[in-house]
Amino acid sequence: MTEANISDACIPVGVSGRHVHLSREHLDALFGAGYELTKKKDLSQPGQFASDETVDIMTTKGAFTRVRILGPVRKETQIELALTDAVKLGITPPIRDSGNVAGSPGVVLVGPNGTITLEQGAIAALRHIHMTPADAKRFGVKDKDVVRVECPGERAMIMGEVLVRVNDQYALELHVDTDEGNASCLKTGQKVRIV
Amino acid sequence: MTEANISDACIPVGVSGRHVHLSREHLDALFGAGYELTKKKDLSQPGQFASDETVDIMTTKGAFTRVRILGPVRKETQIELALTDAVKLGITPPIRDSGNVAGSPGVVLVGPNGTITLEQGAIAALRHIHMTPADAKRFGVKDKDVVRVECPGERAMIMGEVLVRVNDQYALELHVDTDEGNASCLKTGQKVRIV
Numbered sequence: 001m002t003e004a005n006i007s008d009a010c011i012p013v014g015v016s017g018r019h020v021h022l023s024r025e026h027l028d029a030l031f032g033a034g035y036e037l038t039k040k041k042d043l044s045q046p047g048q049f050a051s052d053e054t055v056d057i058m059t060t061k062g063a064f065t066r067v068r069i070l071g072p073v074r075k076e077t078q079i080e081l082a083l084t085d086a087v088k089l090g091i092t093p094p095i096r097d098s099g100n101v102a103g104s105p106g107v108v109l110v111g112p113n114g115t116i117t118l119e120q121g122a123i124a125a126l127r128h129i130h131m132t133p134a135d136a137k138r139f140g141v142k143d144k145d146v147v148r149v150e151c152p153g154e155r156a157m158i159m160g161e162v163l164v165r166v167n168d169q170y171a172l173e174l175h176v177d178t179d180e181g182n183a184s185c186l187k188t189g190q191k192v193r194i195v
Numbered sequence: 196m197t198e199a200n201i202s203d204a205c206i207p208v209g210v211s212g213r214h215v216h217l218s219r220e221h222l223d224a225l226f227g228a229g230y231e232l233t234k235k236k237d238l239s240q241p242g243q244f245a246s247d248e249t250v251d252i253m254t255t256k257g258a259f260t261r262v263r264i265l266g267p268v269r270k271e272t273q274i275e276l277a278l279t280d281a282v283k284l285g286i287t288p289p290i291r292d293s294g295n296v297a298g299s300p301g302v303v304l305v306g307p308n309g310t311i312t313l314e315q316g317a318i319a320a321l322r323h324i325h326m327t328p329a330d331a332k333r334f335g336v337k338d339k340d341v342v343r344v345e346c347p348g349e350r351a352m353i354m355g356e357v358l359v360r361v362n363d364q365y366a367l368e369l370h371v372d373t374d375e376g377n378a379s380c381l382k383t384g385q386k387v388r389i390v
Contacts, residue, residue, distance in 0.1 A: 160350075
């Protein structure tokens with residue numbers, strides 16, 4: 001491999017803390033009818049943003065206050081937690097691809113305009129790589145492939161079971177949660193490679 | 196490899212939550228002069244035990260209450276935290292082999308008899324395998340070797356930078372912290388292999 005190719009083969013890392021995606025209905029219930037999220041900053045995936053707004057997450061066992069809401073609104077409300085977070089809440093979220101919340105545990109969300117009790121929605125994100133079709137061609141992978149990623153450093157590891165997600169609206173990035181980031185000492189912006 | 200050999204090659208996992216080891220001097224300061232820890236249960240490593248006693252850990256940024264003290268007393272006080280815990284406390288512990296606390300961040304410990312401000316002591320444990328000389332011979336490794344461990348399952352991975360610690364008083368076990376356990380979906384008692 002040439003130097004240029006080695007550099008090309010690197011995938012930037014994004015470590016995600018716990019966060020919430022809300023449906024239109026739930027945003028209304030928590031913040032008031034017709035409420036619009038305020039963009040705090042753009043995220044690496046085009047069109048996605050961290051909002052100024054936060055909600056509190058509660059269960060009978062524990063709570064997290066001021067958890068960031070990511071926009072825009074989605075079809076279904078989804079609470080993304082690290083498994084460490086889930087232990088504190090006393091729930092066992094499944095490890096799932098984003099958007100797949102069927103049968104997952106519910107939590108209570110508390111906003112300035114109201115409280116909602118979710119029947120489901122809490123998941124631990126399945127680690128995944130966002131990429132464009134051009135990236136996929138370059139890496140020799142396709143949408144829904146499961147790959148292994150080599151993470152260098154003080155807690156070097158090869159992460160298995162990494163889902164490839166291909167869409168022309170995506171920006172190249174490996175998404176892991178805070179448990180995975182801490183276990184591998186990876187930080188947002190570092191580079192990894194598919195092996 | 197025969198079936199028997201494959202089984203022999205498996206190493207049981209122990210996932211450690213945050214905990215505290217105290218020196219004699221610090222046990223005296225926190226619980227009273229001459230205080231003796233009460234054994235709650237034996238740990239897998241011979242002679243080591245979880246005590247009934249707990250302390251609160253505080254920094255200017257956060258706190259954890261009722262953190263378990265492991266006995267017996269040690270030469271130096273050591274606070275073992277997952278990096279997720281450290282974020283909550285606002286400190287950055289180094290990743291260290293047990294007993295190597297030089298230059299690590301301090302915390303405040305609060306016990307029933309007093310409070311102590313440590314100059315150092317907080318580390319994130321370097322993942323490691325305890326084994327006997329007989330185990331080491333079987334695995335073809337020696338004390339202080341660094342190996343890779345294959346972790347099967349839903350979040351399968353190969354953990355690198357795993358320190359081998361050999362002593363005839365040890366019981367065979369891979370020790371990881373809660374971040375590492377959650378990132379790999381490993382639970383105490385599961386089996387992994389050196390690769």
